[in-house]
Amino acid sequence: MKRIVVGNVRAHRRHRPAPTIPLLLRDAAGKVLTTVNKTIPDGGAEATVGGMDVLRALGLSEKDLTSSTFNLVMADKSTLLLVVGEKEYLADYEGVTANITIMFSPDVEGLLLSWYDCVDLGILHENYPRPWKKQQLSTQIGAIDAIPPRSQPFIYPGLVPSTPTAEDIQRIEGDIAEEFTDVFDQSGSLNCMEGPEMVIELKDGAEPFYVNGARPIPFADRPEVKRLLDEFEAKERIHISGEQPMLIQGKNHNVC
8 A cells, every 4th residue: 555645844844834725625516615725735745635624614424435545644753644535626726726636534634735736726836846947938929910021122113313312312212111001101000019028037047247338329319419529529629539449538628
């Protein structure tokens, strides 16, 4: 007869109370029988064991149970426990349902939930007892009314002068916007993308680092910044060094 270890959470750290959860029990037809409010998830127990108080809460007696072919052993004492029988139930916890088999013993109070059943109910992860690692989540977001890719790259058919005027630039921009209306169409509103929040996760073995350097100037501001720098250089307010990286040395104007 095989021995099964139970009651492992009570074998260590007696000064710290074991965590408890409310576990709803149903019969095979789905009828609610009772809720064991102080069920102990036992990460070291090999079987789910209930006391006679749980048996009475279920409205059963020993004659309603099937015989068990296993012996129960307390983890802290390695002593055998009397088993009066077992019965299968549907267990519900936080929206998760699992089939469990409860072995009843008069030597146990309350309900100890085995680590196998803890995994089935989502209390412990599937690879328990291995450490749990966050997995990178990838979500595919399908485009609305997606357009199939072009068989050939787009080549502008119009005239492109070597020195285009403002009218030429406006004409070319209009032609390209008309060709790619799905990209440049601004008739509607820009909606929020649907999906999970962006999360940056480090890979295993990643080493954090930082970049210590000059902050780049935004493209939209570069013409104006270039104009100001040229103006300050022409007025001899700044001097641009030819060495790398670029250094701007201030004179007596206290500009830079």
